[in-house]
Amino acid sequence: MADFYLSPLRGITDKIFRTAYERRFGRFDYMVAPFVPTILGSRVKNHHIKDLLLDDNIGSINTNNINNDARLIPQIIGRDTNGFLLLSRKFADMGFKSVNWNLGCPAPLVAKKTRGCGLLPHKDLIKQFLDEAIPKLPLPLSIKARLGYETPNDLEALIPLFNDYPIKELMIHPRIGTQLYDGSVDLDRFETCLNLSKHTVVYNGDIVSVSTFKQLTERFPSINKWMIGRGIVRNPFLLMELREAVSINLSVSTKQSQIIAFLDDLLDACKDHPYPIKVLGRMKEIWRYLGAGIDGWEDLSKKVILCQSLSDYKTIIT
Ligand SMILES: Cc1cc2nc3c(=O)[nH]c(=O)nc-3n(C[C@H](O)[C@H](O)[C@H](O)COP(=O)(O)O)c2cc1C
Incomplete structure (x- = not known):
């Protein structure tokens, strides 16, 4: 193994x-x-x-x-x-x-x-x-x-x-x-x-x-x-x-919602962070990769990368 x-x-x-x-x-x-x-x-x-x-x-x-x-x-x-x-x-x-x-x-x-x-x-x-x-x-x-x-x-x-x-x-x-x-x-x-x-x-x-x-x-x-x-x-x-040794056979939307749940966990864990802009930077970094890796997320990733605040981020994601 x-x-x-x-x-x-x-x-x-x-x-x-x-x-x-x-x-x-x-x-x-x-x-x-x-x-x-x-x-x-x-x-x-x-x-x-x-x-x-x-x-x-x-x-x-x-x-x-x-x-x-x-x-x-x-x-x-x-x-x-x-x-x-x-x-x-x-x-x-x-x-x-x-x-x-x-x-x-x-x-x-x-x-x-x-x-x-x-x-x-x-x-x-x-x-x-x-x-x-x-x-x-x-x-x-x-x-x-x-x-x-x-x-x-x-x-x-x-x-x-x-x-x-x-x-x-x-x-x-x-x-x-x-x-x-x-x-x-x-x-x-x-x-x-x-x-x-x-x-x-x-x-x-x-x-x-x-x-x-x-x-x-x-x-x-x-x-x-x-x-x-x-x-x-x-x-x-x-x-x-x-x-x-196989691609996981889940629908794209099921995969996407599981990843969003994971990203929400990350955000929740950072909710008391003193610098929300740093939290946003971290989410953008992750979205740069997700945009390249997950079907249908290229445009969403671009929007996240351009957004200016965590509240904008949340609006884009939901
Ligand atoms: C944003 C970023 C941060 C990294 N930080 C570290 C680090 O702290 N220590 C380390 O040994 N390598 C670091 N690396 C290198 C990765 O651990 C890894 O060796 C490299 O990304 C190649 O593996 P991959 O193609 O699977 O990503 C970093 C790479 C990136 C892109």
Whole structure:
């Protein structure tokens, strides 16, 4: 049986999304939370790790079930060993079972500071980090990486190094950083990395339908761990479809009303948010994906993206 991972999408797959999603569409085997930056200083404050804290109800959603769960994997970005260890100790105290290191974020402001995928060309810095951190880490470490920063060779060159350390899993998104999300995934390079790695590899990238998934499973029969991000936001039924290997046979209107119920859960959970404009921004972001993924929603998505207030949004949706 394949394991499905929810990919971290900062600004989208926070605890409200994760909880509301599972309530309406089913359980992931694992979920990687969006990244937390390493912390300078000696204390982790709650606002640093807000998305990973247990809460009472947020609106009608109780996030405790899901946050208090070994399926959720916190992710850290940065290469400051002390900051990484500080956060990891906190995560261990909170009951998490592993921690993930982000070597994939392509945002220029991040990558230029030698963080995220910007670290990939620096084997020496990565080795130094692993040498210092791994003996002291209280939790198993997994790594989520791209093929490289500016060239697709970085990860290939790093895998023999990774092979020397006890790394729980290596999640690979087969693009390079400067590509951002453009162009296509490079499955040949992915295959090279897969063959080089002695660690468990999780595939991540552009799984948007049963047919793309089928092509990947046929090409990479040794993989049974799959991570999906944008495909889930485009079509929230995708997880069910992949588990059953068929498109879910519901009418378009039934699908649409289930998705609207999910979006209403998200809105309800944000009803006391101090900045409604941020809540609107979040809904627009989700609708950008839904407009591309759900039949008949292209125009509605355009209207949502143009709307100016949450009350306009509600009028458009109802
Ligand atoms: C809006 C957005 C936010 C993202 N945030 C993160 C993040 O916090 N950590 C991370 O490792 N990857 C992040 N990613 C990358 C995704 O986790 C994933 O690797 C990428 O979208 C490819 O997978 P997909 O094609 O299934 O979406 C982000 C991607 C997007 C589009």
